[in-house]
Amino acid sequence: MVKIRRAEAFESEALTNIAARSEAYWGYDSTFMKNFKRLYRVTEKFIIDNPTYAIVEGKEIIGFYGILSTETETSLEFLYIEPTFIGKGYGKLLWTHMVSICRCHGIKEIALVTSPQAKEFYSKMGAKYIGDVDSIVAENKKVPKFIYKIEK
Template identity: 30%
Template sequence: MTRLRKAQAGEAASLTALCLRSKAHWGYDAEFMRLCVPSLTVEERSIAEGRVLVATDEAGQTVGTVSVGRDGDDAELALMFVEPAAMGSGTGRLLFEAAAGLARKLGYRRMTILADVNAARFYERMGARYLRNEPSDAIPGRVLPFYEYDLTSGASS
């Protein structure tokens, strides 16, 4: 059974490594992955602010992480990654629902998501509504699907 907990001080490096393993699962080349490092880095400051959650398996091993940031007046699903071996296990859904709950608790009414193209269908299944394509925060010239999730009803607005 997957469990959730707040990330702990000192976990930023291992959570960043998880994000990079998860992203690399989709077959991106080394240069692409190098360019992604800054946008896939978990910050100790976010951990200290209580904005990073961790999913663990029955053995206590980390299998996923999610981070809620700020996007103006909205929450931002800043990072959400699952260990490749745990993909399809429900961990992503658990992390997404926990992120939405955390964003609500922080007082946000809407959460934005700049999604990797490989995750777009997942966010649509979660109820996020596609708004438009936006420039990648990591790869010059790349555009990504941009979504919103209505936190007041648990569905898109």
């Protein structure tokens, strides 16, 4: 049985590892992955302070997402699935849940920056590609940025 629940602070390392395995799925080299793990570490503080949800099957976490709101924008900071579950609909379940949570919090728009390999997924979810931005993980690399308008 699959369910989505609020992530717990003690799960920060497990979520960080899921993010790293999910990103590594796309074949990035060791230098990229070292930077990724440092920059995309899910901290206990992030989980406590921000809407962060895990999708679980039984007791196993198979993916998660996290939303960050600042004074200037709300962004989807994390949305990662264990590689063995990629392409099986779990990302769509997390996306739908994330949109619902945004509605509950009165969020009208969410931004996200993603890897080029996930561009098609976010387009299918209805996010609008607004251009490429500089990657924070790799020098001289551009990555796609999207905006999703949340309707009532």
